Amino acid sequence: xxxxxxxxxxxxxxxxxxxxxxxxxxxxxxxxxxxxxxxxxxxxxxxxxxxxxxxxxxxxxxxxxxxxxxxxxxxxxxxxxxxxxxxxxxxxxxxxxxxxxxxxxxxxxxxxxxxxxxxxxxxxxxxxxxxxxxxxxxxxxxxxxxxxxxxxxxxxxxxxxxxxxxxxxxxxxxxxxxxxxxxxxxxxxxxxxxxxxxxxxxxxxxxxxxxxxxxxxxxxxxxxxxxxxxxxxxxxxxxxxxxxxxxxxxxxxxxxxxxxxxxxxxxxxxxxxxxxxxxxxxxxxxxxxxxxxxxxxxxxxxxxxxxxxxxxxxxxxxxxxxxxxxxxxxxxxxxxx
Amino acid sequence: xxxxxxxxxxxxxxxxxxxxxxxxxxxxxxxxxxxxxxxxxxxxxxxxxxxxxxxxxxxxxxxxxxxxxxxxxxxxxxxxxxxxxxxxxxxxxxxxxxxxxxxxxxxxxxxxxxxxxxxxxxxxxxxxxxxxxxxxxxxxxxxxxxxxxxxxxxxxxxxxxxxxxxxxxxxxxxxxxxxxxxxxxxxxxxxxxxxxxxxxxxxxxxxxxxxxxxxxxxxxxxxxxxxxxxxxxxxxxxxxxxxxxxxxxxxxxxxxxxxxxxxxxxxxxxxxxxxxxxxxxxxxxxxxxxxxxxxxxxxxxxxxxxxxxxxxxxxxxxxxxxxxxxxxxxxxxxxxx
DNA sequence: CGAAGGTACTTAACCGGAAAAGTACCTCTC
DNA sequence: GAGAGGTACTTTTCCGGTTAAGTACCTTCG
Numbered sequence: 001x002x003x004x005x006x007x008x009x010x011x012x013x014x015x016x017x018x019x020x021x022x023x024x025x026x027x028x029x030x031x032x033x034x035x036x037x038x039x040x041x042x043x044x045x046x047x048x049x050x051x052x053x054x055x056x057x058x059x060x061x062x063x064x065x066x067x068x069x070x071x072x073x074x075x076x077x078x079x080x081x082x083x084x085x086x087x088x089x090x091x092x093x094x095x096x097x098x099x100x101x102x103x104x105x106x107x108x109x110x111x112x113x114x115x116x117x118x119x120x121x122x123x124x125x126x127x128x129x130x131x132x133x134x135x136x137x138x139x140x141x142x143x144x145x146x147x148x149x150x151x152x153x154x155x156x157x158x159x160x161x162x163x164x165x166x167x168x169x170x171x172x173x174x175x176x177x178x179x180x181x182x183x184x185x186x187x188x189x190x191x192x193x194x195x196x197x198x199x200x201x202x203x204x205x206x207x208x209x210x211x212x213x214x215x216x217x218x219x220x221x222x223x224x225x226x227x228x229x230x231x232x233x234x235x236x237x238x239x240x241x242x243x244x245x246x247x248x249x250x251x252x253x254x255x256x257x258x259x260x261x262x263x264x265x266x267x268x269x270x271x272x273x274x275x276x277x278x279x280x281x282x283x284x285x286x287x288x289x290x291x292x293x294x295x296x297x298x299x300x301x302x303x304x305x306x307x308x309x310x311x312x313x314x315x316x317x318x319x320x321x322x323x324x325x326x327x328x329x330x331x332x333x334x335x336x337x
Numbered sequence: 338x339x340x341x342x343x344x345x346x347x348x349x350x351x352x353x354x355x356x357x358x359x360x361x362x363x364x365x366x367x368x369x370x371x372x373x374x375x376x377x378x379x380x381x382x383x384x385x386x387x388x389x390x391x392x393x394x395x396x397x398x399x400x401x402x403x404x405x406x407x408x409x410x411x412x413x414x415x416x417x418x419x420x421x422x423x424x425x426x427x428x429x430x431x432x433x434x435x436x437x438x439x440x441x442x443x444x445x446x447x448x449x450x451x452x453x454x455x456x457x458x459x460x461x462x463x464x465x466x467x468x469x470x471x472x473x474x475x476x477x478x479x480x481x482x483x484x485x486x487x488x489x490x491x492x493x494x495x496x497x498x499x500x501x502x503x504x505x506x507x508x509x510x511x512x513x514x515x516x517x518x519x520x521x522x523x524x525x526x527x528x529x530x531x532x533x534x535x536x537x538x539x540x541x542x543x544x545x546x547x548x549x550x551x552x553x554x555x556x557x558x559x560x561x562x563x564x565x566x567x568x569x570x571x572x573x574x575x576x577x578x579x580x581x582x583x584x585x586x587x588x589x590x591x592x593x594x595x596x597x598x599x600x601x602x603x604x605x606x607x608x609x610x611x612x613x614x615x616x617x618x619x620x621x622x623x624x625x626x627x628x629x630x631x632x633x634x635x636x637x638x639x640x641x642x643x644x645x646x647x648x649x650x651x652x653x654x655x656x657x658x659x660x661x662x663x664x665x666x667x668x669x670x671x672x673x674x
Numbered sequence: 675c676g677a678a679g680g681t682a683c684t685t686a687a688c689c690g691g692a693a694a695a696g697t698a699c700c701t702c703t704c
Numbered sequence: 705g706a707g708a709g710g711t712a713c714t715t716t717t718c719c720g721g722t723t724a725a726g727t728a729c730c731t732t733c734g
Contacts, residue, residue, distance in 0.1 A: 003456055005690055016714050021692060031712060048456025052392030053690035056719045061389070063437070063459075075419050077618050082412050082419050089440040098459070100400070101438045103426040119340055119385025122400075122435070226622040256622045263624070281414050285563040285593045286623060287600070342720055353684050358722060368682060390720035393689045 004047045012041050024049075055121055063098045064308060065123035067110045069130060074224055075103065077252055079280040080297060081129075084151070087301025088127070095309055097124070107132075111140055118144045124312045125149070127304055131156050131196040147317075149308040151300070154319050156196050161317030163304045167197055168204035170293050170325040171247075174275055175208035175216065177327055178245045182335045183273065187218040187243035189232045189253050201249065218243055222253065229253025233260040237272070244336035245273035251283050254290055258332065269334035279328060288331025295325040341384045349378050361386075392458055400435045401645060402460035404447045406467060411561055412440065414589055416617040417634060418466075421488070424638025425464070432646055434461070444469075448477055455481045461649045462486070464641055468493050468533040484654075486645040488637070491656050493533050498654030500641045504534055505541035507630050507662040508584075511612055512545035512553065514664055515582045519672045520610065524555040524580035526569045526590050538586065555580055559590065566590025570597040574609070581673035582610035588620050591627055595669065606671035616665055625668025632662040 006020045013020065015034065022029040023038040030038070055061050066085070068075060075081055085099065092099055100123055104110045114137065117123045125147035128137055138158040141148040153162035178186055188205050191198050202219065209216025218236055222228035229248060236243055237260065248254035254276030258268055266272045268288060276283055279292035303322055311317035343357045350357065352371065359366040360375040367375070392398050403425075405418060412418055422436065429436055437460055441447045451474065454460045462484035465474055475495040478485040490499035515523055525542050528535050539556065546553025555573055559565035566585060573580055574597065585591035591613030595605055603609045605625060613620055616629035640659055648654035 003458070007690075017691080018693080018715075019713060021690095022713090025692080027693090029712065034712080046452070046456070048453055050393070050690055051457035051459050052389045052398070053719090054692080055389030056387070056393050056690080056721085057692040058719065059692075075423050077416050077419075079414050082414075085438070086412050086440055089438075093439055093441070098437050098439055100435050101422070101426075102430055102435055103423050104430070115383070116385055119383070120388035121340070122388050226618045230622070252618070252622070255619075259622055259624045281563045281589070282592070282619070285567070285589070285596055287596045344720075354721080355685075355723080356683060359683090362722085364723095366682065371682080387720055390689090391722080393691085393720080394722045395689070396722080 003050070004045045005050070006047070008045060009038060009041050009047060012045075013038050060124045060312070061122055062096055063100050063123050064092065064305070064312075065100045065102075065114070065117045065126040066129075067102050067104050067113050067126070069104050069107060069110050071223075077226070078224060078250065079282070080250070080278060083280070083297040084129070084301035084304075087298030088305040089301075090298070091302045091305040091309065097309070107136070111136060114140060114144070114146065118146045125308045127151060127308060128160075130192075132194050133196060133199070135196075147308060147311040149304050149311060149317070151304050152197055154321075155200075157319070161307055161311055161319065163300065163307055163320045163322060165295065165300070165322045166324040167200050168207075170277075170327075171201050171204035172208045173327055174247055174293065175205065175212060175214060177329075178247075178273060178275070178333070179212045179214050181245075181273070181333065183214065183243075183245045184336070185215040185218070185241065185243045185245075187236045187246040188216065188220075189229055189236075189246060189248045189257065190219055190221045191224050191249040193221040198249070205247070215243075222249075224250050224253065226252050226256035229256040230260050233257040234264070237261065237264050237266065244271075245275070245333070247275045247277070249277050251276040251278050251280050251290065251292060254292075254332075255282060255286055258286060258290070269332050271337055273334060273336070274332040275327070277325070283330070291330045291333040292328050293325035294328045295323070340387070341382045342387070343384070345382060346375060346378050346384060349382075350375050397461045397649070398459055399433055400437050400460050401429065401642070401649075402437045402439075402451070402454045402463040403466075404450050404463070405438070405440050406442075406444060406447050407440070408560075414563070415561060415587065416619070417587070417615060420617070420634040421466070421638035421641075424635030425642040426638075427635070428639045428642040428646065434646070444473070448473060451477060451481070451483065455483050462645045464488060464645060465497075467529075469531050470533060470536070472533075484645060484648040486641050486648065486654070488641050489534055491658075492537075494656070498644055498648055498656065500637065500644055500657045500659060502632065502637070502659045503661040504537050505544075507614075507664075508538050508541035509545045510664055511584055511630065512542065512549060512551060514666070515584075515610060515612070515670070516549045516551050518582075518610070518670065520551065520580075520582045521673070522552040522555070522578065522580045522582075524557075524573045524583040525553065526566055526573075526583060526585045526594065527556055527558045528561050528586040530558040535586070542584070552580075559586075561587050561590065563589050563593035566593040567597050570594040571601070574598065574601055574603065581608075582612070582670070584612045584614070586614050588613040588615050588617050588627065588629060591629075591669075592619060592623055595623060595627070606669050608674055610671060610673070611669040612664070614662070620667070628667045628670040629665050630662035631665045632660070 010017045010020045023035040129151045131152040150157045150162035153164035220232035261268050261272050276290045276292040279294035283290035283292045347354045347357045360372040466488045468489040487494045487499035490501040557569035598605050598609050613627045613629040616631035620627035620629045
């Protein structure tokens with residue numbers, strides 16, 4: 001089955017290719033009557049614009065790029081990315097834009113990928129996640145003048161637009177709550193130390209501890225897997241000066257930590273309080289249900305995609321703040337023994 | 338920054354566009370010396386082929402399409418799709434192909450999307466998941482002559498190549514194991530009833546029950562969410578003739594079921610055995626760790642992507658069977674009380 | 675020595691749209 | 705009734721590659 005082109009429409013309608021192009025793009029230069037006839041024929045023969053031809057004439061690629069630099073095993077279980085993607089999808093598909101997704105193994109591959117996508121004019125813009133310190137992607141995308149939005153910030157974003165939430169406030173809120181319950185030693189099982197948002201949380205955690213007179217010195221960094229979360233929990237709970245509450249950087253690790261507590265004979269929340277960062281359905285499915293820092297991740301993705309579309313559309317694009325995660329107390333937080 | 342084109346290279350090298358094209362595509366017609374010089378210049382100025390221009394000249398789009406017709410809330414927590422995607426990615430990125438991902442809300446949108454991708458020449462092929470009875474996608478893709486691979490089968494696939502595993506064998510293996518432990522009434526919390534693989538599992542479940550003299554009549558269909566899994570479990574366990582073992586169609590629901598058992602005062606596995614379909618890290622993170630049907634989902638995705646690339650390359654493409662899920666006994670299966 | 679054949683190119687057409695520039699005809703206005 | 709201005713087109717060029725067809729030069733061989 002051959003794909004119909006505007007030449008086919010022009011032949012049928014007895015007009016020129018140019019007239020068809022004007023009619024199909026809703027631009028002046030054709031009479032309403034002719035326009036209608038052309039649209040009817042296009043509809044009838046099932047014409048679709050060839051994206052390659054459009055792109056060649058300088059039009060948009062109608063796709064945006066997302067490179068995920070995380071090990072595949074984490075992507076499979078971290079609900080964050082899928083929720084982010086599904087939120088982005090809602091906005092993008094409404095705008096007729098597709099999402100180019102590629103998992104990359106290392107930072108250099110990711111840089112090369114952006115160069116390629118840009119050179120090949122495959123995407124109109126990119127979304128960056130997992131910002132790192134001195135992230136070379138910021139410089140590259142700025143240099144290429146490829147529209148980009150960072151999911152994260154507000155530091156380290158250069159002059160790129162970004163969508164961020166005040167994670168420090170969420171950390172402070174959580175530590176204050178635990179301190180109010182009476183906890184005096186709070187541990188933290190953190191994510192990848194090279195990620196900027198881990199630094200933000202680290203700093204806020206230390207500051208909140210100092211401010212409230214709570215020991216927040218016990219921090220272990222992990223790769224977000226349940227395995228490392230379990231291991232970190234075991235390490236903390238084996239310490240004679242073990243924490244009475246632990247804040248986890250994702251819910252997978254919090255669930256793993258919950259299991260370790262059981263395994264070590266500690267009752268949750270009587271002996272140990274647990275707070276998860278990110279509140280996927282997983283949190284409500286385990287017993288006791290996890291106290292969690294809730295944020296609307298699909299909305300976060302949607303806002304990022306919308307901002308990127310604005311930037312692609314030529315608007316300046318600034319930093320956008322979305323509500324910070326709120327503590328949702330459930331069954332894993334209580335006063336310490 | 339302007340993207341360099343072959344015209345730029347030609348100007349620098351003092352040759353024609355045609356010569357540059359031959360050199361860059363490793364085709365005869367240029368001397369080794371000139372070819373080398375052209376390649377060096379291309380490298381130096383960072384030239385990348387404009388995919389739109391290539392596609393316009395009939396070349397491949399170097400992208401394959403995946404439309405996911407599932408509610409966003411499920412995609413966020415179902416590890417299956419992310420694992421499948423990450424497996425596909427490995428093969429695709431090695432072949433220089435990108436993945437176009439779009440979440441669709443209903444079947445008609447999905448059909449329209451394939452038409453659009455095809456008409457716009459955006460993709461070289463598509464991967465279909467979640468095959469349904471009399472699935473209209475099979476007919477459409479066949480009609481459009483768009484290379485496609487179905488993840489699923491072996492029935493209902495028409496003449497399309499497909500990658501499948503013998504799910505019936507996995508069901509039989511599980512029911513036999515539970516029967517051998519002494520269970521005489523086994524429930525099943527199934528997935529979406531309109532999916533073909535749900536039918537396959539349903540049929541195998543009924544047959545295995547009949548063969549082994551086990552009551553397998555209690556089946557409840559759900560949408561794969563933890564909520565519905567919990568609800569189905571509550572319904573089953575409230576029945577005076579409650580099952581002593583339950584097989585779940587995904588691990589999210591199995592975890593939810595585990596919680597419901599606790600909540601209803603039933604010990605697992607003493608009072609109730611639980612088996613999860615699909616073995617994400619989640620299964621090993623809960624207490625007790627879940628007995629699960631393990632399959633290598635990334636490998637499944639990789640095989641599908643590889644098959645699609647073969648079909649795009651012009652090979653005939655047949656049905657490919659991958660190993661069926663194997664039972665991994667852990668802490669949630671034991672003889673009945 | 676001249677025709678045949680090969681090499682290493684160049685030229686030009688083509689893919690399918692977008693859009694600038696050109697044209698024919700009609701209407702309005704002074 | 706002539707010039708200005710607008711409408712509804714057509715013609716042409718362009719985007720950046722690929723590729724068929726053409727050409728200039730060199731080698732080889734009867």
